[in-house]
Amino acid sequence: MDIIELSQKSNFNYTEIPLPSSKSESNRVLIIDALTKGQNKISNLAEARDTQTMIGILQTNPPIYDVLDAGTTMRFLTAYAAITNQHKVLTGTPRMCQRPIGILVEALRSVGAEIHYMNEEGFPPLAVHGLKQQTAHQIKMRGDVSSQYISAMLMIAPLLPKGLEIELEGKIGSRTYIEMTLELMKHFGIQYSWEDRKIRVPHQDYQPATFSVESDWSGASYWFSLVACADSGSLFLKGLKENSLQGDAKIVEIMDHLGVKSTFKNGGVLLEKQAVKGLDSFDFTHCPDLAQTVAVTCAIIGKNSKFTGLESLRIKETDRIYALQQELGKFNAKLEEVEPEVFQVIPSVTMPHEVQIHTYDDHRMAMAFMPLLTKTKVLVEDPDVVNKSYPSFWKHCKLTGIQIQYL
Structure with missing residues (x-):
């Protein structure tokens, strides 16, 4: 050592x-970029390993998404694989596979995604088999565990045929990260509303834009x-x-x-x-x-x-x-x-x-x-x-x- x-x-x-550069901004913008029809101009992406891992996976689109120890990357790519209707295995380091993901998986399942745990219930590795048909447009999610679960659902929400309404339950933690996600979505043309505990995102397309990461x-x-x-x-x-x-x-x-x-x-x-x-x-x-x-x-x-x-x-x-x-x-x-x-x-x-x-x-x-x-x-x-x-x-x-x- x-x-x-x-x-x-x-x-x-x-x-x-x-x-x-900000890892948090970079990882969100990369997912939005991958979901945008058209050409964005993204600059100043983070040198962080988490961000470079996401860039590599999005560019090569391998059958197995190995995120190493990147929690944000694991959560965002799980939702991304579902909304783009892909069949993927998501895994990472032993510690990554000890970090819970059940709240996100249940939210994705509730809107129609097919996801299976390959080992322990509630934890990676996961097998994602796409999202063929939206089965719900209103869901409830705990706000007190990780804002990344909520951000992952928000970024795919515009692409759901019926849009999405998320009702946050309990104490809302890391609210600023949810706000960051929504503001970045807004920068790329997405309209939304957040009233009390309900965030509503109608069905719509991301619009190409220019963005430099802080x-x-x-x-x-x-x-x-x-x-x-x-x-x-x-x-x-x-x-x-x-x-x-x-x-x-x-x-x-x-x-x-x-x-x-x-x-x-x-x-x-x-x-x-x-x-x-x-x-x-x-x-x-x-x-x-x-x-x-x-x-x-x-x-x-x-x-x-x-x-x-x-x-x-x-x-x-x-x-x-x-x-x-x-x-x-x-x-x-x-x-x-x-x-x-x-x-x-x-x-x-x-x-x-x-x-x-x-x-x-x-x-x-x-x-x-x-x-x-x-x-x-x-x-x-x-x-x-x-x-x-x-x-x-x-x-x-x-x-x-x-x-x-x-x-």
Whole structure:
């Protein structure tokens, strides 16, 4: 197993970071593009492995869609294979085959798709045998497990002969990702309505359009954290919009409380240090991918904070709550469940001379703990795990003067 050593560094000169493109936008636009009659002009697609996997599958259309560890790709391509009436097997890594997909499969079956589980009920691998006739145009879906199931159904909804009405049940999580899906569909000519808990998409065709993918706010979050944890420094993150479709743009508001001033200018955002206000609590329901970044930041800068809305973290690339608890403990910080689904970050009071971070096959674990180098030497196991979403991450770390050595 590869391990890298990040030397301690607390002060940073002004540096420009050429952020990667948004994986979330890219993966949605790729499905919409594949469902559009006519030629779209799509630019700035993500370099992330998840996106490159989807590009490869859509271009070659193999009999077996092997999505590796890409959850979004698995869910979107399951719906895509059904609506395009194809016979496909969908599979992935062992961890991918442990991630639930039953809510999406039941929704697809309810509108007429034929899908069979090839192993355990409710989990990949799947055999999809198309959707020959629409059997329902009104369905109910849980909103509290994964927004990707809902987005997958929405993107195929215009192609259903009777359109589709989805009624969301329970707490609606990651609402911003559902809104992103609908806004991207709208960009490609789709009309929809969302009233209360019901989203209605009539039968219609996607219209060819031009679209450039924005830089990735999830990837930007680690640089916000670095500035928050550093003694001094400023960074300029390229390609970010103030009015973004991405829910993780919420990091601007969060980090305003944790000592980072954000100024939008010149096609990006300038990050500078400011006084720490404190973050008493935050609900991550609509931006769960930021939870690791913010938990580590609070632990490093000495701020107690209560987190809610972390339910979906247990079914991500790893059980992210367990992973955070284990790794925060290595520098004497804690993430404790103080009430059901309420977690408190208890900061570190003493710092070891070095910390070795296990990454659990999870790209966000590797990147979220990088800012710990502002306080101590950090060893990161399996550093190439970042290729899932941000292949140039360690190269960008070097731009800031961080010294990286392979052990």
